[in-house]
Amino acid sequence: MERPNPTEQKRTRAHLGGFTLTALLLALASIPSLYLILRVRSISSDELVAILARPKTVEIILNTFTLAIVVATLSVVIGTLFASLIFSSNFRSRGILLALSALPLAIPSYVFTYCWIAIWPSFRGFWAAALVLTFSTMPYILLAAFAALRRIDKVQVDVARSLGCNRFQVFTRVILPQIRNSIAASTLLVILYVFSDFGAVSLLGVDTFTRAIQNLYRASFDRQSAALLGLILVLFAAILIFAEERMQRRTINARSTARIKEEIALITKKAPKALAFAAIIAYSLLALAVPAYVLITRMAGNFQGIDLASLATATFNTVLVATLGATIAILFALPLAWTIISTRSRFALATEKVVLITHALPGVVLGLSLVAFSSRIPWLYQSIALLAFAYALLFLAKGVGATRTSIERVPHGLKEVATTLGVSPLETMRRVTIPLAAPGIGVGFLLILLTAMKELPATLMLRPTGFDTLAIEIWSAASINRFNEAAPYALLLILIAAIPTFILSRPDRQFQDEGGRQL
Amino acid sequence: MMSRLERQTVQSKRFSTLLIATLAVGASLLAGCSGDSSTEASELTIYSGRSETFIAPFLAEFEAESGIKLNVRYGDSAELAAQILEEGENSPADLFLSQDAGALGAVAEAGLLLDLPQSIMASVPARFTSADSKWVGITGRARVFAYSPDRVSQLPTSYLDMSDPIYKGRFGIAPTNSSFQAFVTALRLAEGESATETWLRSIIANQPKYYEKNSMIVEAIENGEIDLGLVNHYYIFEVAKALGREISVKDGFFADGDLGNMINVSGAAILASSKRGDAATRLIEYLLRTSTQERFVAETKEYSLLEGIAAPTGLPALSEIAAPSVDLNALRDLKATQELLIKVGLL
Numbered sequence: 001m002e003r004p005n006p007t008e009q010k011r012t013r014a015h016l017g018g019f020t021l022t023a024l025l026l027a028l029a030s031i032p033s034l035y036l037i038l039r040v041r042s043i044s045s046d047e048l049v050a051i052l053a054r055p056k057t058v059e060i061i062l063n064t065f066t067l068a069i070v071v072a073t074l075s076v077v078i079g080t081l082f083a084s085l086i087f088s089s090n091f092r093s094r095g096i097l098l099a100l101s102a103l104p105l106a107i108p109s110y111v112f113t114y115c116w117i118a119i120w121p122s123f124r125g126f127w128a129a130a131l132v133l134t135f136s137t138m139p140y141i142l143l144a145a146f147a148a149l150r151r152i153d154k155v156q157v158d159v160a161r162s163l164g165c166n167r168f169q170v171f172t173r174v175i176l177p178q179i180r181n182s183i184a185a186s187t188l189l190v191i192l193y194v195f196s197d198f199g200a201v202s203l204l205g206v207d208t209f210t211r212a213i214q215n216l217y218r219a220s221f222d223r224q225s226a227a228l229l230g231l232i233l234v235l236f237a238a239i240l241i242f243a244e245e246r247m248q249r250r251t252i253n254a255r256s257t258a259r260i261k262e263e264i265a266l267i268t269k270k271a272p273k274a275l276a277f278a279a280i281i282a283y284s285l286l287a288l289a290v291p292a293y294v295l296i297t298r299m300a301g302n303f304q305g306i307d308l309a310s311l312a313t314a315t316f317n318t319v320l321v322a323t324l325g326a327t328i329a330i331l332f333a334l335p336l337a338w339t340i341i342s343t344r345s346r347f348a349l350a351t352e353k354v355v356l357i358t359h360a361l362p363g364v365v366l367g368l369s370l371v372a373f374s375s376r377i378p379w380l381y382q383s384i385a386l387l388a389f390a391y392a393l394l395f396l397a398k399g400v401g402a403t404r405t406s407i408e409r410v411p412h413g414l415k416e417v418a419t420t421l422g423v424s425p426l427e428t429m430r431r432v433t434i435p436l437a438a439p440g441i442g443v444g445f446l447l448i449l450l451t452a453m454k455e456l457p458a459t460l461m462l463r464p465t466g467f468d469t470l471a472i473e474i475w476s477a478a479s480i481n482r483f484n485e486a487a488p489y490a491l492l493l494i495l496i497a498a499i500p501t502f503i504l505s506r507p508d509r510q511f512q513d514e515g516g517r518q519l
Numbered sequence: 520m521m522s523r524l525e526r527q528t529v530q531s532k533r534f535s536t537l538l539i540a541t542l543a544v545g546a547s548l549l550a551g552c553s554g555d556s557s558t559e560a561s562e563l564t565i566y567s568g569r570s571e572t573f574i575a576p577f578l579a580e581f582e583a584e585s586g587i588k589l590n591v592r593y594g595d596s597a598e599l600a601a602q603i604l605e606e607g608e609n610s611p612a613d614l615f616l617s618q619d620a621g622a623l624g625a626v627a628e629a630g631l632l633l634d635l636p637q638s639i640m641a642s643v644p645a646r647f648t649s650a651d652s653k654w655v656g657i658t659g660r661a662r663v664f665a666y667s668p669d670r671v672s673q674l675p676t677s678y679l680d681m682s683d684p685i686y687k688g689r690f691g692i693a694p695t696n697s698s699f700q701a702f703v704t705a706l707r708l709a710e711g712e713s714a715t716e717t718w719l720r721s722i723i724a725n726q727p728k729y730y731e732k733n734s735m736i737v738e739a740i741e742n743g744e745i746d747l748g749l750v751n752h753y754y755i756f757e758v759a760k761a762l763g764r765e766i767s768v769k770d771g772f773f774a775d776g777d778l779g780n781m782i783n784v785s786g787a788a789i790l791a792s793s794k795r796g797d798a799a800t801r802l803i804e805y806l807l808r809t810s811t812q813e814r815f816v817a818e819t820k821e822y823s824l825l826e827g828i829a830a831p832t833g834l835p836a837l838s839e840i841a842a843p844s845v846d847l848n849a850l851r852d853l854k855a856t857q858e859l860l861i862k863v864g865l866l
């Protein structure tokens with residue numbers, strides 16, 4: 001009988017390890033959906049039909065979808081346009097423009113909304129929500145498109161030009177096909193985010209799934225109907241995720257060593273350049289200056305009342321638990337990405353989809369499902385660990401793509417060399433794959449970190465009693481209309497969240513370059 | 520003389536105290552005497568639907584006075600109620616402080632609350648407590664219309680007047696807010712489903728502006744966006760405080776006995792799963808003490824439910840409002856209210 005060689009054995013063991021961790025992730029990420037199913041099961045079939053047939057349910061579905069489509073369209077158009085403009089024009093201030101357009105990512109949607117209502121009291125309704133959500137999601141598309149643009153081979157552009165393509169044709173035939181998949185993946189995240197957002201839609205009075213679910217919990221303690229709406233949301237998210245997968249088309253990935261930089265300048269003439277510049281500045285002003293103005297004047301209105309000790313504690317807590325959450329998320333993302341790449345198993349691919357679905361869930365649903373699951377485990381319930389884990393589940397979707405793509409891009413040859421030199425698969429992972437994929441994994445980490453800092457509904461339910469984060473402090477003051485008191489916390493949260501955003505937006509870092517495909 | 524019921528309650532209370540003490544001693548023996556074995560708890564966990572800004576000074580005073588450390592979890596009353604329902608027997612909370620009676624009623628209905636001692640139940644008028652001793656009202660909040668005295672010359676005398684064409688497009692409501700829904704629930708129970716539906720449709724036809732919160736309505740009146748709106752009485756003070764200046768918006772009451780003047784309460788309840796019932800009882804006693812109640816009136820502008828304590832400055836006494844009697848226990852029945860609000864298109 002042939003003896004299995006030791007490397008083969010080690011590989012099998014590593015596969016088993018990756019598999020086990022993926023299975024664990026699948027089990028944990030399924031908690032919210034299982035919880036919803038359990039709750040819905042106690043509804044009688046008559047009631048079920050009654051809820052589904054209500055005109056309001058239809059309205060909620062329409063609202064949610066229209067809002068998601070409008071926001072996604074605006075974000076994709078503006079994001080791709082800005083990315084192309086910033087990338088292809090020879091602005092000297094490229095870095096600054098990119099950072100300015102990405103920074104709105106640091107502002108939580110509820111803070112955005114409060115600020116707009118403050119300067120414009122009748123700011124309300126569908127288009128108001130679409131505007132706020134476009135501001136807060138456009139940077140995802142922008143960064144993804146920019147990262148994809150940087151990977152395009154300059155030679156292809158030159159060839160196209162020499163074959164007689166004009167600039168527009170170069171864009172539609174050479175550039176767009178190569179950035180399309182990155183943009184599609186980010187658009188999916190934008191849509192899932194719009195599904196789950198509560199801050200903007202509730203303050204602006206737009207009935208989406210999340211607002212309806214929250215209202216049902218709030219006013220009637222009606223956990224069954226809320227769960228049913230949650231389950232419908234899960235269903236829609238699943239359909240979208242599969243649709244996006246079908247839409248992904250193969251892209252040309254071959255490239256020489258040279259890359260396009262300023263060379264494919266689409267706009268070189270003064271007038272259009274000034275126009276592009278003005279558009280980007282106008283966007284940044286609307287998205288950044290309005291909140292900055294409102295928050296700073298509010299804070300100045302109550303300067304004596306600023307409690308430095310509580311600001312410091314809340315900042316420390318925010319950074320601590322968001323960092324932990326992002327770390328846990330990456331620790332799950334790595335084995336998942338590795339299992340998907342090395343085995344292509346359906347099981348691992350399904351896990352990735354469940355993770356994406358979780359991203360569409362309102363924080364309150366995830367919160368309650370974890371309450372139901374963990375309240376019988378006293379050492380875990382309402383601990384920092386549980387809150388960090390909740391962040392990991394909610395936002396893992398933002399890290400999984402970046403991690404997977406960056407690992408996929410590690411040249412296979414290097415891994416084989418390591419193997420022939422007798423290095424075990426786990427060692428190869430640690431010494432070859434992870435260091436090379438680190439920039440991309442870093443992008444995923446920063447995105448999760450950034451989003452976790454802003455999270456509110458799940459934080460309210462799962463934090464340790466008395467554990468205040470910046471988002472909690474903002475909520476606490478704003479819920480009784482003390483916006484002056486909320487302002488310093490909001491400003492600080494934006495400043496802290498601006499740090500990872502700024503790192504993500506630096507165009508000339510390898511960081512971006514390698515990892516950003518599926519921002 | 521104690522009535523039989525009171526005696527029974529006291530006896531059952533004594534029994535449960537004994538049982539809890541026995542269990543506690545037993546548990547600490549089993550656990551190798553790791554915890555402290557004193558009968559009086561040194562810590563309490565509170566789920567508070569009341570805002571930190573308003574309630575924290577009171578809780579701090581109680582901590583200093585009693586030596587009991589309080590761990591307070593702040594949140595939205597209804598979300599905390601949903602959380603307690605989800606936690607069930609495993610809830611770490613000892614005490615639930617709620618903004619309104621509905622959330623307390625929902626937790627009581629699930630059988631998760633302890634019977635409160637008769638001494639506490641007797642100190643608050645029965646119409647502001649749960650009939651089965653599950654929760655007690657701490658402060659009162661009157662339903663009013665807030666209005667701009669400059670722009671509204673003819674004041675409404677009944678909630679029915681909100682469908683009067685003279686207010687067309689000039690008033691605000693907050694249909695997703697629990698205080699509005701509590702009012703609609705009271706209306707349903709008093710006047711019936713069809714009368715309530717007729718009223719809701721008539722005010723919708725009168726083109727109100729919709730807001731997410733009561734405070735937004737008051738601000739909108741102050742800004743001139745609308746002229747009046749249905750809110751709770753203390754929001755004019757809250758908004759003035761938040762803006763840091765006097766505002767021109769005033770509270771108005773409907774005619775005597777009109778349902779529009781309904782009184783809701785903020786209240787307290789002890790969780791059945793709590794092992795620190797005595798300490799929790801002490802905190803409720805502190806909240807209902809005359810000196811504490813006077814501070815509530817002065818600082819949060821709420822009504823005291825106790826006899827003989829003055830109303831907030833500038834407002835009529837609770838007894839003068841001539842509010843209709845509303846069964847606050849029934850306010851938990853929000854499901855039918857929501858169905859109705861959904862049916863007429865307000866939710």
